[in-house]
Each structure stands twice: as structure tokens, then as C-alpha cells.
Amino acid sequence: MTDIHKGLEDVHIDTSSISRVFGDEGKLNYAGYWISDLAAHSSYEEVTYLLIEGELPDEDQLARFEDTLTQHRALPEQTMTVIKQMKDHNPMDVLRTAVSSLSTAQPGQGFDSGWNKEQAHKIIAAIPTIVATLDRVRNGKTPIEPRDDLSHAANFYYMLHDEEPTETEAEAVDTALILYAEHGMNASTLAAITTASTQANIYSAITSGIGALQGPLHGGATETVVETLDTIGSADQVDAFVEHEVEHHELIPGFGHRVYNTTDPRCKEFERVFRDLAEDPEHNERLDLIEALRDEVVGELGDKGIYPNADLYSGTVYRSLGIEPDLYTCMFTMARVAGWTAHVFEQWDDNRILRPRVQYTGETGKAYVPPSER
Amino acid sequence: MTDIHKGLEDVHIDTSSISRVFGDEGKLNYAGYWISDLAAHSSYEEVTYLLIEGELPDEDQLARFEDTLTQHRALPEQTMTVIKQMKDHNPMDVLRTAVSSLSTAQPGQGFDSGWNKEQAHKIIAAIPTIVATLDRVRNGKTPIEPRDDLSHAANFYYMLHDEEPTETEAEAVDTALILYAEHGMNASTLAAITTASTQANIYSAITSGIGALQGPLHGGATETVVETLDTIGSADQVDAFVEHEVEHHELIPGFGHRVYNTTDPRCKEFERVFRDLAEDPEHNERLDLIEALRDEVVGELGDKGIYPNADLYSGTVYRSLGIEPDLYTCMFTMARVAGWTAHVFEQWDDNRILRPRVQYTGETGKAYVPPSER
Numbered sequence: 001m002t003d004i005h006k007g008l009e010d011v012h013i014d015t016s017s018i019s020r021v022f023g024d025e026g027k028l029n030y031a032g033y034w035i036s037d038l039a040a041h042s043s044y045e046e047v048t049y050l051l052i053e054g055e056l057p058d059e060d061q062l063a064r065f066e067d068t069l070t071q072h073r074a075l076p077e078q079t080m081t082v083i084k085q086m087k088d089h090n091p092m093d094v095l096r097t098a099v100s101s102l103s104t105a106q107p108g109q110g111f112d113s114g115w116n117k118e119q120a121h122k123i124i125a126a127i128p129t130i131v132a133t134l135d136r137v138r139n140g141k142t143p144i145e146p147r148d149d150l151s152h153a154a155n156f157y158y159m160l161h162d163e164e165p166t167e168t169e170a171e172a173v174d175t176a177l178i179l180y181a182e183h184g185m186n187a188s189t190l191a192a193i194t195t196a197s198t199q200a201n202i203y204s205a206i207t208s209g210i211g212a213l214q215g216p217l218h219g220g221a222t223e224t225v226v227e228t229l230d231t232i233g234s235a236d237q238v239d240a241f242v243e244h245e246v247e248h249h250e251l252i253p254g255f256g257h258r259v260y261n262t263t264d265p266r267c268k269e270f271e272r273v274f275r276d277l278a279e280d281p282e283h284n285e286r287l288d289l290i291e292a293l294r295d296e297v298v299g300e301l302g303d304k305g306i307y308p309n310a311d312l313y314s315g316t317v318y319r320s321l322g323i324e325p326d327l328y329t330c331m332f333t334m335a336r337v338a339g340w341t342a343h344v345f346e347q348w349d350d351n352r353i354l355r356p357r358v359q360y361t362g363e364t365g366k367a368y369v370p371p372s373e374r
Numbered sequence: 375m376t377d378i379h380k381g382l383e384d385v386h387i388d389t390s391s392i393s394r395v396f397g398d399e400g401k402l403n404y405a406g407y408w409i410s411d412l413a414a415h416s417s418y419e420e421v422t423y424l425l426i427e428g429e430l431p432d433e434d435q436l437a438r439f440e441d442t443l444t445q446h447r448a449l450p451e452q453t454m455t456v457i458k459q460m461k462d463h464n465p466m467d468v469l470r471t472a473v474s475s476l477s478t479a480q481p482g483q484g485f486d487s488g489w490n491k492e493q494a495h496k497i498i499a500a501i502p503t504i505v506a507t508l509d510r511v512r513n514g515k516t517p518i519e520p521r522d523d524l525s526h527a528a529n530f531y532y533m534l535h536d537e538e539p540t541e542t543e544a545e546a547v548d549t550a551l552i553l554y555a556e557h558g559m560n561a562s563t564l565a566a567i568t569t570a571s572t573q574a575n576i577y578s579a580i581t582s583g584i585g586a587l588q589g590p591l592h593g594g595a596t597e598t599v600v601e602t603l604d605t606i607g608s609a610d611q612v613d614a615f616v617e618h619e620v621e622h623h624e625l626i627p628g629f630g631h632r633v634y635n636t637t638d639p640r641c642k643e644f645e646r647v648f649r650d651l652a653e654d655p656e657h658n659e660r661l662d663l664i665e666a667l668r669d670e671v672v673g674e675l676g677d678k679g680i681y682p683n684a685d686l687y688s689g690t691v692y693r694s695l696g697i698e699p700d701l702y703t704c705m706f707t708m709a710r711v712a713g714w715t716a717h718v719f720e721q722w723d724d725n726r727i728l729r730p731r732v733q734y735t736g737e738t739g740k741a742y743v744p745p746s747e748r
Contacts, residue, residue: 198589215572362391
């Protein structure tokens with residue numbers, strides 16, 4: 001009997017020094033540092049450098065890396081055209097195509113690690129511009145040119161709204177990007193490294209990651225949480241909602257995680273960000289609702305290992321920042337491109353092409369007859 | 375100690391009834407039928423139906439399927455624009471972007487198997503048009519509109535050359551497409567099903583497959599064989615070349631395969647096609663060279679399991695058909711999209727998201743200090 005490892009569950013495909021998830025303790029570290037420290041003190045630029053290079057940059061390294069990203073914020077013509085022509089389609093389809101269109105690889109160009117590193121920086125820099133441009137164009141607004149005096153997070157907000165963010169708003173975007181930048185091996189990262197393992201270029205690898213993140217079983221979850229919160233409506237409806245869902249054995253969006261058996265450590269960071277943002281009454285109301293839902297679900301299902309995950313908060317944070325629900329998976333992409341890039345270069349450092357097997361269960365040796373005799 | 379399955383070598387990730395490779399016997403079957411029967415008697419359209427639906431179509435089913443493909447040969451405006459704007463870039467980057475741009479998925483659109491099936495047919499139909507259009511545009515020629523009275527293979531040749539193929543030429547394209555349509559689990563198919571396993575759409579899945587096929591360790595091999603044949607020059611140089619390569623322990627492009635321990639069964643079919651094509655003296659010369667190389671390498675290395683693979687012949691067949699070397703991986707894509715589609719739908723029929731693990735070997739609990747103190 002051949003062992004079938006469906007979903008590759010519990011199959012270790014490699015070693016990695018990029019991040020570690022402590023599922024039982026509810027902790028997460030990126031290349032040695034706790035996510036709580038990075039979320040509180042670091043920036044997305046710094047975390048991206050950490051993930052890709054394996055250590056935090058010193059002041060000079062950070063300044064150079066920030067410069068590189070700033071220089072590549074503007075989009076080439078073909079990418080602007082893709083966005084304009086596809087503006088009314090699914091935003092993840094537009095983002096996948098737009099990132100794919102950034103490539104300037106030449107005919108016959110073979111594998112070149114240095115070239116790929118430069119291109120990775122270009123992709124990371126360009127994604128916020130793609131997302132902001134898409135949202136403006138599809139809403140009939142003029143795209144806003146990137147500014148080079150704002151951080152990665154603040155510039156995104158500025159390009160989206162044609163308005164500089166407050167410090168709190170910029171911090172909220174930055175923290176969300178840090179929290180979603182990396183999370184060990186998962187379907188989108190597997191897609192990215194599988195593609196990279198053939199020595200395809202970084203555009204192919206990242207495009208594969210974006211493709212996989214699109215699915216509702218992976219990156220699409222945040223949008224569902226906000227829909228659920230809309231359905232519940234207010235904190236006093238939480239009891240009835242949870243009772244009904246538990247009775248019908250429904251999964252409650254924003255709760256439960258394949259890796260964590262306790263509260264996802266990213267929740268606490270999102271909660272902090274959200275409290276900072278929630279100064280106006282409307283946001284406060286949503287916070288009450290989330291907390292009531294959290295307490296009720298953990299009370300009912302905590303003993304079954306069902307605890308809040310990061311998606312419970314992130315969508316509401318994006319909502320407070322004026323980001324439309326169908327862009328939430330794009331926000332996830334904007335963050336996770338750092339983790340994909342790190343895993344792709346780790347794969348290339350000691351590469352072996354990914355080539356698993358399948359167990360054939362079909363027939364063999366059937367006689368071919370022409371269509372007219374079938 | 376955790377077992378690490380690097381490259382996923384010999385890990386069975388699922389059952390499948392799409393194809394089986396008999397590595398020791400040098401045989402290959404698609405859904406029960408021997409590749410030799412299909413290459414000799416079938417068409418790419420019929421084989422594509424077989425792979426996706428699991429059985430050969432009857433006359434009506436085949437006619438309907440051919441009609442569907444014929445209807446979707448023309449490219450939408452945004453895809454024509456992508457090709458024109460990216461025409462001088464790496465053809466696989468253009469093809470990946472162009473296929474990605476075909477999507478008309480709507481914002482917020484969730485998973486829908488029926489919709490994805492229709493879109494898969496659109497993608498399969500459009501790829502030859504993308505490749506032919508790219509080649510014409512980059513050479514300053516006018517793109518040729520697809521015709522609906524020609525087969526998938528013949529129409530591709532017609533759009534590429536603005537000239538109908540002879541029966542032999544159409545048969546050569548068709549046979550090459552059949553032979554490369556499917557080959558069990560491999561890196562590009564893994565990338566496609568990993569992406570599909572999140573319930574991302576078929577555009578995301580196929581784009582991932584294209585990305586992975588780009589790499590020189592996977593789809594890029596055919597181009598290298600033709601370069602090697604160019605280097606050798608003629609049959610009387612083969613002995614010296616092979617002696618040198620064997621002495622320096624070099625891999626000889628077109629020989630050896632991770633799965634086959636004997637001659638790749640697709641070689642015989644390609645040889646037949648090539649003999650049919652090789653009526654003019656130039657082609658005959660190349661055939662002499664290939665056969666001399668084959669005999670010499672098998673003589674020297676056959677006892678080490680080094681035998682010809684399909685790539686030894688395919689590039690030379692494409693060359694005889696007037697197809698430029700940097701399009702060979704695009705030809706591979708044009709064929710393999712059938713296999714990717716079949717595996718994606720098989721994945722969705724009994725889906726589990728692919729989420730393997732990695733063994734963390736980095737540090738934990740490092741203290742965060744600000745950049746100025748590093």
C-alpha cells in the first residue's frame with residue numbers, strides 16, 4: 001500500500017529559517033523576532049528586509065533598502081494599461097495580471113539570482129501602486145502619483161485617498177502589512193516555491209503566489225468576516241447568531257485556524273491598532289460587536305480549540321481605513337509578497353525541483369476506436 | 375528527527391486517473407489509452423477532451439467540443455494590448471501575462487466549477503492565438519485572425535505563417551501537442567493544483583502552471599537541445615562531442631529523465647513525425663545528426679540509464695515547422711494546458727488545500743533593538 005499524503009498535511013518539505021508558528025502557545029516569530037515586538041516597533045520595510053536577508057538592517061542598509069523601494073513605486077506603461085483595461089474585473093485577477101506585466105525579462109534569458117533580487121524589490125514596491133491605482137480608476141478617479149517622502153504604508157494610503165494619512169492611520173496600514181507579511185509554509189508560499197524550483201523567474205513565482213492567495217480557502221477569508229459582521233449587525237444580536245451557527249454546525253468566519261489551538265497572536269496587535277483608530281462612534285460600535293462575538297464564540301467553542309484568528313480584526317481595520325471589501329485580498333498580497341520572496345530565495349539557495357508523485361487509479365490498455373464506433 | 379522530503383521526491387500526494395508513466399517499460403498512457411495509439415489516430419482536441427472528461431468523446435461530443443474551442447480562438451482587446459506592449463520581452467512572460475489577462479471574473483466572485491470549466495475551454499482555445507500573435511507582432515507582421523474551418527493544430531500554423539499547413543505539417547503540430555499534453559505529476563502541474571486547492575479560479579491555476587513551466591529545469595529544456603545540436607553541427611562531429619562531454623561528466627541535453635529508465639516513448643512518435651517532415655535535404659541532415667547522437671550516447675551511457683527523452687526530437691520538429699527557438703516553451707504550454715486543466719478539475723472533485731510544513735532551523739526570541747543601536 002502506497003501512503004497518500006493528501007493536502008501534504010504534516011509532510012515536511014524542507015527546512016527553513018524564515019518564520020516559526022507556535023500553534024499551541026499562540027506565538028509567531030519572523031527570523032528570530034517575536035511578531036509583537038516587530039508590530040510595535042518596526043516598519044514594513046524593515047520587516048521585509050529581515051525576512052529576505054535573514055537579519056535586521058543597520059541604519060545604512062535600511063536607508064538604502066527604503067530608497068530602492070521608493071524608486072520603484074511608479075508603474076510602467078504596460079501595467080497602467082492592464083489596470084485600465086481590466087478595471088471592472090475581480091481585483092485579484094487584475095493584480096495577478098498587473099504584477100505579471102511588470103516583467104522586462106528578455107527572450108532566452110536564463111536564471112540569474114541577482115537580477116531576480118532586483119526584480120523582487122520592484123514587485124514589492126509596485127504592488128501598493130497597482131492596488132491604489134486600480135481602486136481609483138474603477139471609481140472614475142484620477143490615479144495619484146506615488147510620493148517619495150512617505151513610508152511604504154503611508155504612501156499607499158495617500159495614493160488610495162489622495163490625502164495623507166494621520167499618524168494613527170499610517171501606523172494601522174503598516175502594522176497590518178507586518179502582521180500578514182509571512183506565516184510559514186502555506187498554499188500560496190508552496191505555489192511560489194514550486195514555480196521557483198524550476199528556475200522560473202521571480203515574476204512567475206510571485207504570480208503563482210498571488211494566484212493561490214485569491215482562493216476563498218486562503219486569502220479570501222477576510223472579506224467573509226466583514227460580511228458576517230454586517231449580517232449580525234450589532235452586539236446585542238451576537239448571542240442569537242452564535243447559538244444558531246453552533247446549532248447548525250456552521251464554521252464562524254474569523255475563528256479557528258489550522259495551526260493555532262489558541263488565540264492567533266496577530267489578534268492582539270490588530271486589537272491595539274483598532275482601538276487607536278476607533279475614535280469616532282461608528283468604529284467603536286464595530287469594536288463592541290467584535291468583542292461580543294469573540295467572547296461568545298470562545299465561551300461556546302474554545303474547548304474545541306476554536307479561537308479568534310487575525311481575519312476577525314483585519315477586515316474591520318481595513319474598513320476603518322476606507323478600503324473596499326473586494327480589495328482585502330489585495331491588502332494581504334501587498335503584505336505577503338515579502339514572505340513569498342523570502343521563501344523563493346531560500347529555495348534557490350539550496351534548490352531541488354519539486355516533483356511529487358500521484359498513485360494512478362485509472363485503467364490501462366484500453367483499445368482505441370474511432371469516434372464513429374464509440 | 376523529522377523526515378524532510380526535499381523536492382517531494384517519491385511522496386505520493388494524491389490518487390489520479392489522468393495518466394500513468396511506466397518508467398521501466400518506457401510506456402505512457404492517458405486515461406487508459408497508450409500514447410502511441412493516440413499519437414497515431416487521435417487529435418489534440420480529442421485527447422484534451424479525454425484528459426479533462428476521463429473518456430473519449432463520441433462523435434456528437436467531439437463536434438460540440440471542437441465548436442466550443444473554435445468559438446474562443448479570437449483574443450479580447452486587453453489581451454491583444456498586453457501582447458503588443460510586451461512583445462519584446464521573454465515570450466513565457468508575455469504568455470503568462472496574456473493568459474492572466476483573459477479573465478473576466480467579477481469582483482467578489484466566489485468559486486464556481488461550471489464557470490471555471492467554460493473558462494478552461496477559453497484558455498485552451500486562446501493560447502495558440504496568443505503565441506502566433508506574439509510572434510507576428512514582434513517580427514513587425516500583422517496578426518492573422520483565426521479561422522474556424524481548421525483544426526486546433528492547423529489553425530495555429532496558419533496564424534503563425536499566414537499560410538495553410540500541408541497535411542504533414544498539420545499532423546506534426548498535432549502530434550507534438552498530443553505528446554506533450556500530459557505527463558503525470560510534475561512541478562508545473564503541482565503549481566497549478568496547489569493554486570487551485572485554495573479555490574482560486576482557473577486563470578490563477580493555469581497562470582501558476584505557465585510560470586513553473588518557464589524554468590530551464592522544466593519546460594526550458596527543448597531550447598537547450600537545439601542549441602546543443604547547433605553546437606555539434608553535423609553527424610561526423612558527434613563522436614568527439616560525446617567523448618568530451620562524458621569525460622567532463624556533463625549532462626547531455628535531450629537525454630536522461632527523472633522517470634524513464636529507458637527510451638522515452640514519445641521519442642518514437644516524434645521520430646515518425648520527423649521522418650514525414652524531412653523531405654528536404656536540410657531536415658534530413660538534422661535527422662542524421664540526431665540519430666548519430668542518440669546511438670553514441672546510448673552506447674556510452676545506456677548502462678547508466680541515460681536514454682533519449684522527448685526533448686531530443688521536439689525542438690528539431692518545431693524548427694522544421696519554422697518556429698523560433700524562444701517559442702518552444704510556449705509550444706509546450708499550448709499542449710500541457712490540457713493536462714493542467716485535467717488535474718485542476720480532479721483536484722476540485724475531492725479537494726483538500728495543500729498545506730505542507732517546513733522544519734524551522736532559525737533562531738527564536740532575539741531582542742529587538744532600534745536600527746541606530748545595531
